[in-house]
Amino acid sequence: MTMRRTHVFFSTPNLLIRSCAEEDIGWLGALLSHADPDATQRLMTLFETQNLQTMSDRLLDLPAGAYLLVALGQGGDPIGALFSWPCTASRFQIEMILEPEQRGRGLGSEFLRAWSHQFQQHHGTTSLQIVVPQGFPCESSLFTSVGFVCCGEVDGHKVVELAAACPSPAMAD
Numbered sequence: 648m649t650m651r652r653t654h655v656f657f658s659t660p661n662l663l664i665r666s667c668a669e670e671d672i673g674w675l676g677a678l679l680s681h682a683d684p685d686a687t688q689r690l691m692t693l694f695e696t697q698n699l700q701t702m703s704d705r706l707l708d709l710p711a712g713a714y715l716l717v718a719l720g721q722g723g724d725p726i727g728a729l730f731s732w733p734c735t736a737s738r739f740q741i742e743m744i745l746e747p748e749q750r751g752r753g754l755g756s757e758f759l760r761a762w763s764h765q766f767q768q769h770h771g772t773t774s775l776q777i778v779v780p781q782g783f784p785c786e787s788s789l790f791t792s793v794g795f796v797c798c799g800e801v802d803g804h805k806v807v808e809l810a811a812a813c814p815s816p817a818m819a820d
Contacts, residue, residue: 657761661754664761667706667715667728674725675717676703682744685780690730690742718745718758726754729762738776738806739766743789756792763793763809779805 657664667675679687679699687699693710694702709715713732720726727745734740741762745755766775778801779785785797785805795807 657765659757659761661721662726662757662761663719663723664716664758665719667717669707671717671725671728672703672706675706675728676700678725678728678744678746679703681747685782686742686744689740689780693730693732714762716758716762718754720749720754727758729758731762731766734778734801735776738778738801740778742780753792755789759789760793767809775809777807777809779807 676699679690679702691697691699691702693713694705696702696705706715710732713730716729716731717725718727718729725746726749727743729741729743731739731741741759743755743758745758763775776798777790777795779790781804785795785807790796790807793809794811795809797805798808799806
């Protein structure tokens with residue numbers, strides 16, 4: 648397996664967010680093993696497998712247009728991952744998984760805000776839509792705190808939209 652060069656995308660007040668690297672694979676496999684089973688199933692579908700180990704082996708071989716980012720906490724330890732892949736030019740599906748002890752602290756919103764800002768900067772657009780996993784409320788503070796609003800449904804899934812520029816993560820409250 649060839650090792651990818653690690654590229655830092657963002658440093659926020661509480662997170663360092665970078666591309667997934669080979670040294671993350673073992674940790675990500677463990678994170679996925681205790682993630683929400685529905686999220687794990689959606690990711691297995693993306694990676695065209697029904698086996699968690701096979702999916703872990705494929706994490707560095709992403710489909711075109713997909714991202715896999717790792718968030719490191721203030722101590723430098725990995726605390727979460729965000730997978731995203733395109734549905735259309737401005738609509739992405741995402742799965743964000745945080746270590747259980749990191750949930751409920753606003754880090755998911757900070758991670759999503761940083762990813763959204765990166766997306767808008769990289770693609771030169773302010774329009775961004777995310778397909779919300781079934782059973783997850785689009786009114787969730789995870790989305791609303793970043794500025795997303797519910798805007799409809801696609802194939803039975805709710806869609807949230809960020810129609811304005813997402814503030815830089817360093818400027819967010």
